[in-house]
Amino acid sequence: xxxxxxxxxxxxxxxxxxxxxxxxxxxxxxxxxxxxxxxxxxxxxxxxxxxxxxxxxxxxxxxxxxxxxxxxxxxxxxxxxxxxxxxxxxxxxxxxxxxxx
Amino acid sequence: xxxxxxxxxxxxxxxxxxxxxxxxxxxxxxxxxxxxxxxxxxxxxxxxxxxxxxxxxxxxxxxxxxxxxxxxxxxxxxxxxxxxxxxxxxxxxxxxxxxxxxxxxxxxxxxxxxxxxxxxxxxxxxxxxxxxxxxxxxxxxxxxxxxxxxxxxxxxxxxxxxxxxxxxxxxxxxxxxxxxxxxxxxxxxxxxxxxxxxxxxxxxxxx
Numbered sequence: 536x537x538x539x540x541x542x543x544x545x546x547x548x549x550x551x552x553x554x555x556x557x558x559x560x561x562x563x564x565x566x567x568x569x570x571x572x573x574x575x576x577x578x579x580x581x582x583x584x585x586x587x588x589x590x591x592x593x594x595x596x597x598x599x600x601x602x603x604x605x606x607x608x609x610x611x612x613x614x615x616x617x618x619x620x621x622x623x624x625x626x627x628x629x630x631x632x633x634x635x636x
Numbered sequence: 637x638x639x640x641x642x643x644x645x646x647x648x649x650x651x652x653x654x655x656x657x658x659x660x661x662x663x664x665x666x667x668x669x670x671x672x673x674x675x676x677x678x679x680x681x682x683x684x685x686x687x688x689x690x691x692x693x694x695x696x697x698x699x700x701x702x703x704x705x706x707x708x709x710x711x712x713x714x715x716x717x718x719x720x721x722x723x724x725x726x727x728x729x730x731x732x733x734x735x736x737x738x739x740x741x742x743x744x745x746x747x748x749x750x751x752x753x754x755x756x757x758x759x760x761x762x763x764x765x766x767x768x769x770x771x772x773x774x775x776x777x778x779x780x781x782x783x784x785x786x787x788x789x790x791x792x793x794x795x796x797x798x799x800x801x802x803x804x805x806x807x808x809x810x811x812x813x814x815x816x817x818x819x820x821x822x823x824x825x826x827x828x829x830x831x832x833x834x835x836x837x838x839x840x841x842x843x
Contacts, residue, residue, distance in 0.1 A: 630647070
């Protein structure tokens with residue numbers, strides 16, 4: 536049991552972070568507002584989790600200007616994709632184990 | 637680190653987020669059923685118009701069709717499109733509300749732009765066919781381009797749409813081979829197939 540739990544990625548322990556990753560792995564460049572609406576998160580909370588994911592190099596940020604408005608989009612990195620896949624695999628294995636016990 | 641309290645819930649949340657953010661899932665089967673009914677009604681009107689003029693509803697390659705009749709047929713087609721789109725928007729908005737989703741978000745824009753590009757190309761191509769007097773190829777061309785548009789859009793909405801697209805293309809190719817039976821193939825493709833598909837989708841996703 537312990538083995539699988541250790542494979543769960545600490546970076547995704549937070550629900551919001553897991554949500555961000557779930558959206559980014561199936562989309563290319565997602566805008567801040569789209570993330571906010573889909574996850575029903577507040578600006579500050581979402582921004583701080585996005586920053587920590589970027590610091591871990593799991594996602595990358597692109598800043599553009601649409602007219603005079605700044606527009607920030609996010610995309611998952613290769614590293615992030617791998618980490619997310621490993622996390623999901625660990626979750627699956629935990630379920631398998633729960634069924635066995 | 638401790639395991640999440642409810643892994644099943646966590647997994648289903650992940651799945652729902654992936655689906656909601658990448659695909660337009662509010663498309664209602666009812667809009668398909670109504671589009672099919674309108675198409676059959678419109679095809680019946682076209683049949684009557686053609687029969688009145690020629691005594692039969694099949695067109696032939698060397699036939700000259702009066703501009704007047706073409707005008708009425710175009711008006712008929714326009715009527716079908718307006719009614720089908722209007723009911724489509726109504727039922728899809730209703731379905732989105734029921735699922736607690738937004739009707740107009742980035743998935744809607746993506747599915748529409750992928751649908752409309754091949755569809756508008758097909759529409760222009762059909763107008764050119766009429767202008768160049770290849771009237772007999774218009775019905776097959778609408779089926780083929782509609783099928784291609786569906787296949788293109790299916791990546792961003794319910795994936796079942798892809799098979800409907802393949803059926804429409806096959807019907808369009810058959811119709812361009814058996815020239816003169818355009819209206820029949822058109823009624824099958826836009827009428828019967830929409831009703832059939834709409835019903836399947838309604839029971840699969842909305843019941």
